[in-house]
Amino acid sequence: MxxxxxxxxxxxxxxxxxxxxxxxxxxxxxxxxxxxxxxxxxxxxxxxxxxxxxxxxxxxxxxxxxxxxxxxxxxxxxxxxxxxxxxxxxxxxxxxxxxxxxxxxxxxxxxxxxxxxxxxxxxxxxxxxxxxxxxxxxxxxxxxxxxxxxxxxxxYDALLDEFEPGGRAARIDVLFAELKSFLPGLLGRVIEHQRSQPPPLALDGPFPVEQQRKLGEELIRLIGFDFSHGRLDVSAHPFTGGTADDVRITTRYDEADFARALMGVLHETGHGLYEAGLPRDWRRQPVGNARGMALHESQSLLMEMQACRSDAFVAFAAPRMRTAFGKDGPAWAVDNIHRLYTQVAPGFIRVDADEVTYPLHIMLRYRLERALLAGDLPLGELPGAWNEGMRDLLGIVPPDDALGCLQDIHWPDGGWGYFPTYTLGALAAAQLFAAAGRAHPDLLHAIGKGDFAPLLGWLRANVHGKGSFASTDQILTEATGAPLGTAAFKAHLESRYLPA
Missing domain, CATH: 1.20.58 (Methane Monooxygenase Hydroxylase; Chain G, domain 1)
Structure with a gap:
């Protein structure tokens, strides 16, 4: 009854x-x-x-x-x-x-x-x-x-709606067309500029996993990750899981390149902070859930790309990196580390991609999963179609399927319709970080001191604490003054990667 x-x-x-x-x-x-x-x-x-x-x-x-x-x-x-x-x-x-x-x-x-x-x-x-x-x-x-x-x-829209409520392919097509209208040209200009500069010095490894883990934990504690309500572990593919009160983040380590794991940890911390900041009074109800994966990915990319690859954060983190690995010398200077962290070059692996090429990885997956779902591409032909798409969008061809169509867990795990939210998240991250900077003009100065409280406080009030109270566009419009678009992302890329 x-x-x-x-x-x-x-x-x-x-x-x-x-x-x-x-x-x-x-x-x-x-x-x-x-x-x-x-x-x-x-x-x-x-x-x-x-x-x-x-x-x-x-x-x-x-x-x-x-x-x-x-x-x-x-x-x-x-x-x-x-x-x-x-x-x-x-x-x-x-x-x-x-x-x-x-x-x-x-x-x-x-x-x-x-x-x-x-x-x-x-x-x-x-x-x-x-x-x-x-x-x-x-x-x-x-x-x-x-x-x-x-x-x-x-x-396709029905599957997309599982991850991004109200999301539609027609809207994605418009945003992706805008990105494709300027990304290839911008990528060429960035690479040309970087080639005109002396190449950055490589950091000398190896980097023991235990030291990498300690460094990652130190930095994410400072950012605001609460280890009394969360864990950091290892998995084949980095992800954030668990619950709002028990956040589980993972990474994977490479003793030849500590930046891969460190940036992965910082990325997943953005996800974890979003989960931990959801409205406490509504934790057990649908309205208390994260709004969707576009905003979720915005939080991880904002933390990893916008905040933690900034000049200010690298200046803060570099001494801690030197201490963690017992290193010194010109390669470990702040300017050199920042140049390494902002190098742009087409690569095979999405999760290691720079900000400029990352959307091209997503466009490929979006194109392929729509074709597979529609039956226009037989599944057995996926490796060849993947390699052809990589050649078309990034000018490179994976030497094997581990570096190609096998690299992501999403399709085996049932996440069809998920991939576009990564780039939607990158667009939202640029809008949100710019708006946070307008609200706190000294934001980068605070980050340069390891103080993420102004940024995290602003995100708690304008994104995390909203849960699913409103749509993605409503939350973005209230926080930034505009619905989701490409302008802030383009401005961010030009500011960071091209000389004034």
Whole structure:
């Protein structure tokens, strides 16, 4: 029997649903960090079971009536509860579109595919991944078709909506066309300028993993990462998982290049700070979730690219780097380290890409996943299409599939429609950092002293604390004065990488 207060009953149910989802988040983190390989089948069963339980909770037979009754009384609710009810409806539409057997099958398939991907990537063997990835793609298509029918959108837009609420390919096409109109020319000018300068000096390694870990922990503590509510671990692909009260970030270490791990840690810290800053009073409700992956990626890229590759931060961090590794000399001077951290050059690996070439990596993945989902590109032809796209966009061709189409976990893990949010996040990061600088004219001076409080405080008030109260564009417009666009990103790249 439905309770007399339908909204209160919905809050109770979604709080219970949140507990199931948070448990799944920790199991997912463990699967990618500490779980022994032999436990993969058991873990897939656990996650599939929890997924079916969560699906059953949100798609219960009486949920439509309960939502309808609560919406009929919405005029008596405060704005946060109205927004929460809207998010409940959105989640119900997504989840109720899928039958339980499809939810279970997709969860099992992605869990199995991730484990196969680890070995396939290690061995640069795409053929080994093809059967399980094909199964994932088939199930993702089925889910996308079901959600498209419920949402009244295209298949791709339905999948994109899972990661970026309200996101549509038509909007992405416009933004990406704007980027493509200036990025290749800007890239050429930047490379030409850098070639006119003496090359930066290489930092002399090796760099022991333990020293890298300690340096990373020291810096992210200063930035604001709370180790009483979080961890830093190692995984095959860096990610942020866990929950708002138990943030799990990961990186991967390379003893020949400590910057890869350090920048990965700083990037994931941006994600972690967003999760930790979500509105505490709404942590167990949909409105208390992060708005979407465009804003989530904006927080990681803002921290890694905007703040931590700045002159100011490098000046602060360089002495700590020298101390961590017992180094000295011209290569370890602030100016040289900054030049190394802002070198622009086409490369094979997305997560190691500089700010100028990064969007080109995303454009490739966006193009390919749309073609794969539409059936215009057979999955077996992905390696060749990937290499051709790399040649077209970046002028380089990967020597093997580990440096090509096997490098990302997203497709094996079921994240189809996720990739565009990285570049949407880069655009938002530029807008937000510029706005924070206008609000705090001494922002870079504070960062140069290792004081991230002004930046973090501004982000808490203008992004983190908003949760899912408003849309991405509404949050950006209130914080920066404009919806998502390319102008701030272009201005940032020109300011940092081209001489005045």
């Amino acid at each position: 439905i309770a007399n207060d339908p909204y209160a009953e919905l809050e109770r149910r979604f709080a219970r649903l949140s507990a199931v989802q948070r448990a799944s988040a920790i199991l997912n983190w463990d699967r990618s960090t500490m779980m022994p390989d032999g436990a993969s089948d058991d873990r897939a069963d656990q996650l599939a079971t929890l997924g079916v339980i969560a699906h059953g909770m949100i798609s219960a037979p009486d949920m439509p009536e309960l939502l309808g009754r609560a919406e009929a009384r919405a005029s008596g609710l405060d704005p946060w509860r109205v927004a929460n009810l809207r998010e409940m409806r959105r989640l119900w539409v997504h989840e109720s579109a899928l039958p339980a057997d499809l939810v279970e099958a997709r969860t099992r398939a992605t869990a199995a595919c991730e484990m196969v991907w680890r070995e396939a990537r290690k061995n640069a063997d795409f053929k080994a991944l093809l059967p399980t990835l094909g199964e994932v793609l088939t199930l993702v298509r089925r889910a996308g078709e079901a959600k498209a029918a419920a949402l009244g959108t295209t298949l």
